[in-house]
Amino acid sequence: MSRPHDMGGRYGDGPVVPEPESDIFHEEWHKRALAVTLAAGAHGAWNIDVSRHARERLAPTDYARFSYYEKWMAGLADLLVAKALVSVEELAGSDPVPSPKAGTTLKVENVPAVLAKGGPADRPSDIAPKFYAGDAVKTRRLAANILVDGGHTRLPAYAAGATGRILRYHGTHILPDSSAHGLGEAPEPLYAVAFPASELWAHPENPADEVVLDLWQSYLAPA
Amino acid sequence: MPHDHSDHPHSLLPPDPALRVKALETILSRKGLIDPAALDAIIDTYENKIGPRNGAHVVARAWLDADFKAALLKDATPVVAELGYYGRQGEHMVAVENTDAVHNLVVCTLCSCYPWPLLGIPPTWYKSDAYRARVVREPRAVLSDFGVTLPENTAVRVWDSTAEVRYLVIPQRPAGSEGLDESGLMALITRDSMIGTGLAVSP
Numbered sequence: 001m002s003r004p005h006d007m008g009g010r011y012g013d014g015p016v017v018p019e020p021e022s023d024i025f026h027e028e029w030h031k032r033a034l035a036v037t038l039a040a041g042a043h044g045a046w047n048i049d050v051s052r053h054a055r056e057r058l059a060p061t062d063y064a065r066f067s068y069y070e071k072w073m074a075g076l077a078d079l080l081v082a083k084a085l086v087s088v089e090e091l092a093g094s095d096p097v098p099s100p101k102a103g104t105t106l107k108v109e110n111v112p113a114v115l116a117k118g119g120p121a122d123r124p125s126d127i128a129p130k131f132y133a134g135d136a137v138k139t140r141r142l143a144a145n146i147l148v149d150g151g152h153t154r155l156p157a158y159a160a161g162a163t164g165r166i167l168r169y170h171g172t173h174i175l176p177d178s179s180a181h182g183l184g185e186a187p188e189p190l191y192a193v194a195f196p197a198s199e200l201w202a203h204p205e206n207p208a209d210e211v212v213l214d215l216w217q218s219y220l221a222p223a
Numbered sequence: 224m225p226h227d228h229s230d231h232p233h234s235l236l237p238p239d240p241a242l243r244v245k246a247l248e249t250i251l252s253r254k255g256l257i258d259p260a261a262l263d264a265i266i267d268t269y270e271n272k273i274g275p276r277n278g279a280h281v282v283a284r285a286w287l288d289a290d291f292k293a294a295l296l297k298d299a300t301p302v303v304a305e306l307g308y309y310g311r312q313g314e315h316m317v318a319v320e321n322t323d324a325v326h327n328l329v330v331c332t333l334c335s336c337y338p339w340p341l342l343g344i345p346p347t348w349y350k351s352d353a354y355r356a357r358v359v360r361e362p363r364a365v366l367s368d369f370g371v372t373l374p375e376n377t378a379v380r381v382w383d384s385t386a387e388v389r390y391l392v393i394p395q396r397p398a399g400s401e402g403l404d405e406s407g408l409m410a411l412i413t414r415d416s417m418i419g420t421g422l423a424v425s426p
Contacts, residue, residue, distance in 0.1 A: 005334060006332075008332030008359045008360075009359055010357075013356045015368050016348050016365050016368040016369070017351075018415070021275055021414045023346065025344070029240060029245070034344070035262035035263075036244065036247055036262060038265050038311075039258070039262055048387075052334055056333075058231070062231075068350045073233065073244055076247065077232055077247060080247075080251075085254075086251070090250050091233075091235040091236060096249075096254045099254040099256050105257060106258060108258055110261075111268065112268070115265070115268055116309065118310045118312070118340075119314065120315065121387035154385040154386060156383065168317070192317075205362065205379075206363065206375070206379065208376075209362065209379040210381070211380075212380060212381065212383065213383045214384065216386075
């Protein structure tokens with residue numbers, strides 16, 4: 001039931017390699033990959049949860065061998081076809097046909113405003129907060145989307161079935177488990193929840209260490 | 224078609240990543256779905272206009288002005304927006320302060336969430352499997368990859384960015400920086416110190 005992106009806590013990866021602050025892009029094509037992805041997203045054919053899920057749905061072998069921006073490219077290509085912005089034939093090399101959706105193309109003069117505007121994820125909700133700072137809570141036993149089999153969720157496997165305490169209330173936010181699948185924004189309370197390292201790992205480095213995750217109310221039960 | 228590509232149309236693109244991007248850009252451009260000049264403007268924004276000096280400005284202000292710091296820790300989003308730092312991937316900001324008791328560290332284990340308006344595009348290591356996999360389980364070992372050793376009695380708090388909330392670490396102000404002004408302090412504040420994999424530089 002897991003997907004390859006859910007790697008928190010995994011063993012076997014090598015050292016983390018620092019790099020200077022001046023390194024922003026390592027290849028010219030990385031820049032283009034970032035820009036093409038943002039510009040294509042400006043049509044509004046998908047939201048951020050859909051685009052994350054497109055990358056997570058890559059075959060595990062592709063996810064592991066693709067570099068970061070290759071994952072973006074693959075997710076984008078799959079989404080363009082899924083949302084009928086580009087045809088399979090066009091991807092395979094046939095002559096591109098002008099799109100009826102060219103009217104929503106991001107124009108150069110609108111780039112600063114679009115990037116500056118962002119896309120807030122908080123929404124009004126009828127669902128009242130059930131928890132308050134300091135409350136003990138337990139996460140779902142399975143890090144799975146309960147609406148869609150194999151669907152998108154933001155509960156990592158390493159924090160499933162774990163007991164923590166509410167640290168901070170963030171307001172009511174779009175539920176990715178719903179939003180990634182065209183099932184509506186379904187906003188609900190979102191909290192920062194702190195877990196002792198000893199609750200998550202068999203051999204924590206230090207008993208005082210903690211991991212904090214942002215988790216939606218429906219992921220949580222009173223503990 | 225030689226075989227069924229229906230699940231993963233991306234496999235129809237050329238194998239070389241640079242050619243793959245070029246192919247997508249050409250298809251989208253010829254369909255009228257992207258404006259090549261807009262791509263250049265997006266790249267210019269993240270290459271030249273938005274980067275970690277924004278975050279350093281916020282941290283230096285917090286070091287100099289206790290009221291500013293209190294407001295930042297209470298509700299960071301409007302405080303940094305006031306300085307002009309708002310936008311994509313920075314819509315919901317939370318600032319967390321390092322002290323002798325707690326050292327904060329930020330990651331996104333599920334993808335690469337990062338506070339773009341304050342720190343720019345994330346560095347390669349932040350997006351790497353090694354960082355995403357390891358830092359929640361062994362933050363002190365990862366810190367040693369960065370040459371950072373914390374005292375045993377400093378607790379590590381790792382923030383896994385699983386929602387649209389983005390975290391900025393306020394590093395501890397180094398000893399000997401008392402007389403410095405805002406720009407002098409900014410020079411001590413590295414990108415890594417605002418993610419938590421580094422400390423502010425001693426003057």
